[in-house]
Structure formats: C-alpha cells, structure tokens
Amino acid sequence: MSTCKKISRLLSDALDRPLQTGEWLEVHAHLPICRGCRGYKQQISVLRAAAQRVRGEEPETR
Template sequence: MLTCKHTTRLLSEALDRPLGKREYLALRLHLLFCRGCRAFRQNIYVLRKVSRSFMGRDDGPN
C-alpha cells in the first residue's frame, strides 16, 4: 500500500509522464480509499488549469 506522501509524488509525476502499469494500479487502489489524496489530485489539476489560464493557454490537463 502506498503512503500518502508517496502518492503525492506519483500524482505529480502523472502530470508529466505516463505511469507504469504497476504504479498506476497502486495509485488507483490508494485513491479509492483516500479522500485526502483525491483532493490533492483535484488541487494540482486545478493548479495546472490555473497556470495555463495565467498564460492564456487554457487547454486543460493532458
């Protein structure tokens, strides 16, 4: 089982590279049970959207 701290690292990296199958499954499993990490994911998705709006390129998360 992933720790929350490790999960935040994977969530960040998921914005930059495709995750491996094992990482992806571990992440899904953790998120299923952890609302804190689900909120962290929502927050950093919004952060990406905000950053793109800041530069006038609002094309949403990948």
C-alpha cells in the same frame, strides 16, 4: 503514511511524465480509500488547468 507520500509524489509526477501501469494501479487502488490523496489530486489538477490557461493551452482531459 508512507503510502500517501508515495501516492502524492506519483500524482505530481503524472503532470510531467506518463505513469507506468503499476504506478497507476497503486494510485487507483489508493484514491478510493483515502480522502487526503483525493483532495490532493483535485488540487493539483486545478493548478495545472490554471497554469495551462495562463499559457493559452487547452486543459488536457484525462
């Protein structure tokens, strides 16, 4: 549970700053085994793309 909390925080941090290598490794180790966090990642990337469209920016591909 605390892992999911940390991962979801890292996913939203990633919108504002580059994640460190160790942080990415944690995220990428966790996402394949956790449906909830995959859904969260999907959700925030959709939100971010929508926000960028509103500002007239191209969605960033990652």
